[in-house]
Amino acid sequence: MREKRKFEVWHVITWVMLALFALFLVYPMFGILRQAVFASDGHFTLEQFQKFFSTPYYSSTILNSFKVTLAVTLVTLLLGIPFAYFYSFFQLKGAKFLFVVAILCCMSAPFIGAYSWIMLLGRNGVITAFFKDVFGVRLGSIYGFGGILMVQALKFFPLVFVYMNGAFKSIDNTLIEASANMGCTGVKRFFTVIMQLSMPTILAASLLVFMRAFADFGTPLLIGEGYRTFPVEIYNQYLGENGTDHNFAAAISVIAIVVTAMVFFLQQWATRKYSFSISALHPVQKRKPRGAAGVLMYIYCYGLIALAFLPQIYIVYLSFRNCDGAVFKPGFSLGNYEKAVKKLLVRSINNTLIFGVVSLVLIILFAILIAYLVVRRPSVPNHTIDTLSMLPYIMPGSIIGIALVIAFGKQPFALTGTMAIMIIALVIRRMPYTIRSATATLQSIPISTEEAALSLGAGKLKTFVRITTPMMANGILSGAVLSWVAIVTELSSAIILYNNKTITLTMSTYAAISRGNDGLACAFAAILTVLTAVSLILYLQLTKSEDIRL
Amino acid sequence: MVNPMSVRIQIKDAVKKYGGNTVIQDLDLDIRGGEFFTLLGPSGCGKTTLLRMIAGFNSIEGGDFFFNDTRINDLDPAKRNIGMVFQNYAIFPHLTVRKNVEFGLRNRPFPKARIPEQTDKFLKLMQIDQLADRLPDRLSGGQQQRVALARALCIEPDVLLMDEPLSNLDAKLRVEMRSVIKEIQNNIGITTVYVTHDQEEAMAVSDRIAVMNAGVIQHVGTPKNIYQRPANIFVATFIGRSNLLDGTMVMKNGRAEVTLPTGYVAEFSTVRQDPAGWKDGAPVRLCARPEELIVQPKGLPGLKAVVDDCVFLGLNTHYFVHLLTGEKAEIIQESTIDSVIPQGTEISLRLNTDKANLFEKESQLSLMSGVQNDLDALR
Numbered sequence: 001m002r003e004k005r006k007f008e009v010w011h012v013i014t015w016v017m018l019a020l021f022a023l024f025l026v027y028p029m030f031g032i033l034r035q036a037v038f039a040s041d042g043h044f045t046l047e048q049f050q051k052f053f054s055t056p057y058y059s060s061t062i063l064n065s066f067k068v069t070l071a072v073t074l075v076t077l078l079l080g081i082p083f084a085y086f087y088s089f090f091q092l093k094g095a096k097f098l099f100v101v102a103i104l105c106c107m108s109a110p111f112i113g114a115y116s117w118i119m120l121l122g123r124n125g126v127i128t129a130f131f132k133d134v135f136g137v138r139l140g141s142i143y144g145f146g147g148i149l150m151v152q153a154l155k156f157f158p159l160v161f162v163y164m165n166g167a168f169k170s171i172d173n174t175l176i177e178a179s180a181n182m183g184c185t186g187v188k189r190f191f192t193v194i195m196q197l198s199m200p201t202i203l204a205a206s207l208l209v210f211m212r213a214f215a216d217f218g219t220p221l222l223i224g225e226g227y228r229t230f231p232v233e234i235y236n237q238y239l240g241e242n243g244t245d246h247n248f249a250a251a252i253s254v255i256a257i258v259v260t261a262m263v264f265f266l267q268q269w270a271t272r273k274y275s276f277s278i279s280a281l282h283p284v285q286k287r288k289p290r291g292a293a294g295v296l297m298y299i300y301c302y303g304l305i306a307l308a309f310l311p312q313i314y315i316v317y318l319s320f321r322n323c324d325g326a327v328f329k330p331g332f333s334l335g336n337y338e339k340a341v342k343k344l345l346v347r348s349i350n351n352t353l354i355f356g357v358v359s360l361v362l363i364i365l366f367a368i369l370i371a372y373l374v375v376r377r378p379s380v381p382n383h384t385i386d387t388l389s390m391l392p393y394i395m396p397g398s399i400i401g402i403a404l405v406i407a408f409g410k411q412p413f414a415l416t417g418t419m420a421i422m423i424i425a426l427v428i429r430r431m432p433y434t435i436r437s438a439t440a441t442l443q444s445i446p447i448s449t450e451e452a453a454l455s456l457g458a459g460k461l462k463t464f465v466r467i468t469t470p471m472m473a474n475g476i477l478s479g480a481v482l483s484w485v486a487i488v489t490e491l492s493s494a495i496i497l498y499n500n501k502t503i504t505l506t507m508s509t510y511a512a513i514s515r516g517n518d519g520l521a522c523a524f525a526a527i528l529t530v531l532t533a534v535s536l537i538l539y540l541q542l543t544k545s546e547d548i549r550l
Numbered sequence: 551m552v553n554p555m556s557v558r559i560q561i562k563d564a565v566k567k568y569g570g571n572t573v574i575q576d577l578d579l580d581i582r583g584g585e586f587f588t589l590l591g592p593s594g595c596g597k598t599t600l601l602r603m604i605a606g607f608n609s610i611e612g613g614d615f616f617f618n619d620t621r622i623n624d625l626d627p628a629k630r631n632i633g634m635v636f637q638n639y640a641i642f643p644h645l646t647v648r649k650n651v652e653f654g655l656r657n658r659p660f661p662k663a664r665i666p667e668q669t670d671k672f673l674k675l676m677q678i679d680q681l682a683d684r685l686p687d688r689l690s691g692g693q694q695q696r697v698a699l700a701r702a703l704c705i706e707p708d709v710l711l712m713d714e715p716l717s718n719l720d721a722k723l724r725v726e727m728r729s730v731i732k733e734i735q736n737n738i739g740i741t742t743v744y745v746t747h748d749q750e751e752a753m754a755v756s757d758r759i760a761v762m763n764a765g766v767i768q769h770v771g772t773p774k775n776i777y778q779r780p781a782n783i784f785v786a787t788f789i790g791r792s793n794l795l796d797g798t799m800v801m802k803n804g805r806a807e808v809t810l811p812t813g814y815v816a817e818f819s820t821v822r823q824d825p826a827g828w829k830d831g832a833p834v835r836l837c838a839r840p841e842e843l844i845v846q847p848k849g850l851p852g853l854k855a856v857v858d859d860c861v862f863l864g865l866n867t868h869y870f871v872h873l874l875t876g877e878k879a880e881i882i883q884e885s886t887i888d889s890v891i892p893q894g895t896e897i898s899l900r901l902n903t904d905k906a907n908l909f910e911k912e913s914q915l916s917l918m919s920g921v922q923n924d925l926d927a928l929r
Contacts, residue, residue: 446638446640448636448637448638448640449640449641449642449643451605451607451627451634451636451640452634452636452640452641452642452701453642453653454606454607454627454628455605455606455607455627455628455630455632455633455634456628456653456654456657456701456705457628457629457631457654457657457658457705458628458653458657459628459657462657467642470644471642471643471644473644
């Protein structure tokens with residue numbers, strides 16, 4: 001606002017950002033749109049959309065996705081809210097442990113849960129076999145709707161937990177006491193006071209779970225089988241084994257973006273409607289769990305966490321078992337790891353780390369600059385940047401992958417198959433989270449601190465580098481570590497873009513799974529699991545805070 | 551002590567607009583070199599806006615700002631050589647106390663070798679040398695305030711600007727810190743512009759005060775002058791407490807006879823001799839501070855009133871009364887050893903006509919002689 005006519009380096013940054021977004025986001029998106037509405041001979045047609053909506057074989061996928069995603073959202077709320085309530089209102093022993101493991105569960109690679117559950121409960125699963133041999137009982141099939149629901153619900157309920165824990169902590173104890181004073185306690189208080197106060201958070205958590213589950217590609221791909229969902233269909237139409245149709249894939253992508261955008265705006269509207277601000281001067285005092293209710297609380301919390309963490313433990317366990325192809329044999333060895341070394345393990349790890357570090361550096365750099373532009377230099381171009389940067393938030397990863405292939409598969413920007421395109425995809429995909437946390441942090445920093453630096457003679461850039469950026473560091477760090485984990489476990493865009501040279505740990509795991517090489521897959525998956533776990537535990541040690549923005 | 555190097559600030563026809571909304575229109579101000587000058591007014595009156603225009607954080611839509619003979623309108627905030635203390639202190643949270651204080655020195659051509667010496671001088675002056683290596687989050691509010699002040703003074707600025715610096719402190723610390731601020735300013739003799747909405751604080755620290763309302767400066771003068779001879783009704787009611795009563799005034803032999811409610815006629819010898827365009831019998835407003843009404847037994851000449859309530863506050867006793875014509879009034883008397891006047895007692899109130907002020911009802915301007923509004927010199 002001030003010094004309108006004066007030239008500033010920030011103006012240059014604004015235009016550079018706009019140009020980057022135009023090139024790497026808007027242009028690829030137009031590519032998808034163009035492919036969706038223009039046939040290969042170049043004439044305009046809505047035939048692809050017609051085909052999708054008039055053929056139940058295709059249109060059912062959108063319904064399937066909706067059904068299973070809504071079910072997942074509901075179940076995560078049912079699992080996560082009581083868990084968060086017990087955690088925030090009672091002194092549970094090992095609370096820190098519960099928290100760490102919950103975070104590990106929801107940040108695991110997207111298909112490890114599904115894969116591990118197949119190893120446990122699938123056709124040849126250990127538990128399935130055990131019940132058949134010992135009791136002669138046939139367990140129901142884990143494939144399809146039920147399997148997706150179970151795997152996703154166990155993976156995503158920690159998101160609800162972390163969000164609700166934040167909301168519960170912001171409830172002032174006097175509100176609880178006041179409601180007790182007016183005769184409202186126990187279950188009634190939980191529903192009429194505590195839940196009502198947490199409504200905005202419940203909505204936010206629901207949206208997050210919905211978006212993640214809707215766009216989740218790995219889980220339905222492995223465990224969905226006949227239950228066909230949207231992201232898998234896009235992938236099949238684009239890269240599948242039988243009969244690909246790029247124009248049709250593009251059309252489905254457009255539909256997917258429209259659907260998720262609608263859900264996003266619906267949630268924004270609902271949040272505005274329910275929004276109010278509370279701040280806790282006196283945080284809630286945690287009580288000691290007592291009696292039978294206390295025991296049940298422990299059983300619930302630890303049982304749920306054990307169930308959610310089981311897949312990762314089991315994968316690590318399996319990775320040490322002797323294995324021949326798809327058959328695990330008695331005895332333990334490092335055989336799987338030896339095979340992995342021969343199968344590009346070193347390259348996978350190198351690529352994973354290089355992509356992770358480079359993307360993260362770029363993400364942090366962009367996030368700081370964009371947050372500064374949006375918060376401190378509000379203007380039309382800068383709001384455009386803000387809006388553009390949030391677009392990938394509502395786009396399933398495979399769509400971003402396809403868009404990039406369309407845009408950069410040919411001259412003048414032939415980038416497919418290079419490391420650059422993998423990094424571009426990762427930056428685009430994972431930046432919104434870091435931008436959100438950077439923006440929120442900067443908004444909470446009073447501008448007078450920067451003005452103090454200016455009046456003490458520091459120039460604008462010096463103020464930005466020496467004062468603004470260090471003050472944002474904490475907020476950025478929390479966003480960045482989570483971006484890092486998400487980058488390392490990226491599947492949906494990478495599966496479209498990767499090749500032998502740019503293979504990552506996640507892709508190696510997936511390749512081994514799809515070739516039925518279970519021992520090898522377990523070894524890769526175990527390394528990936530340990531890598532994410534170490535990153536997260538390191539991060540949790542460093543921050544010592546529970547305010548994680550997932 | 552007035553520093554001979556101290557800077558005079560002149561503001562001519564200043565205009566501030568937010569969008570199409572003009573918040574300050576043609577404002578003039580002349581702040582003398584080395585004085586402690588306070589902008590006082592209710593919240594939203596434009597005092598912080600004006601301060602930030604001087605500092606360079608708000609754009610200036612019109613007029614001229616001068617430091618001595620230098621026009622500073624287009625000067626970068628970093629180049630104005632200003633020390634600023636913010637309401638929330640704006641201490642850099644990631645830097646130690648010492649690093650905070652020396653921050654300004656490192657941003658200007660100041661010999662590196664002398665930085666520790668200069669920093670120590672101001673850390674000692676503000677009595678925070680013990681805290682030099684702490685991070686700000688381990689400091690109390692008062693200590694942070696001292697850091698902010700040391701940081702602002704360390705660069706030996708031409709002008710010190712303070713934006714409600716004491717409003718985040720508790721009452722006792724506020725009184726303590728304001729004497730610290732006053733003392734330091736006295737010693738250094740730096741031109742200081744101070745913004746506050748607390749009139750007691752303003753009276754305690756200022757050489758001169760400008761009372762602002764709705765973007766317009768109402769009265770510029772010494773604390774004593776502003777309290778005792780306010781230029782208009784707004785100033786009279788904003789500074790201290792005032793009872794307002796309607797009356798009519800007639801001039802007789804250079805004295806004013808004012809007829810007040812309940813038929814009391816008070817004689818003033820302090821009214822200006824030549825109130826321009828004055829008509830006998832025109833309506834006036836009397837502004838009497840609570841201590842300017844003196845309680846007398848019923849029957850003596852005065853405003854006839856009935857005691858509604860009284861509050862004993864130790865040094866003083868406050869009486870809440872209503873006149874027989876219905877107006878309410880508040881009186882402060884020094885507490886006496888005998889019992890307070892019971893509720894329902896009829897009394898008579900004499901007016902201290904030396905101290906009380908009269909205002910023309912329509913223009914709301916003072917009719918008194920002895921009003922000193924330094925603003926008049928600028929017009």
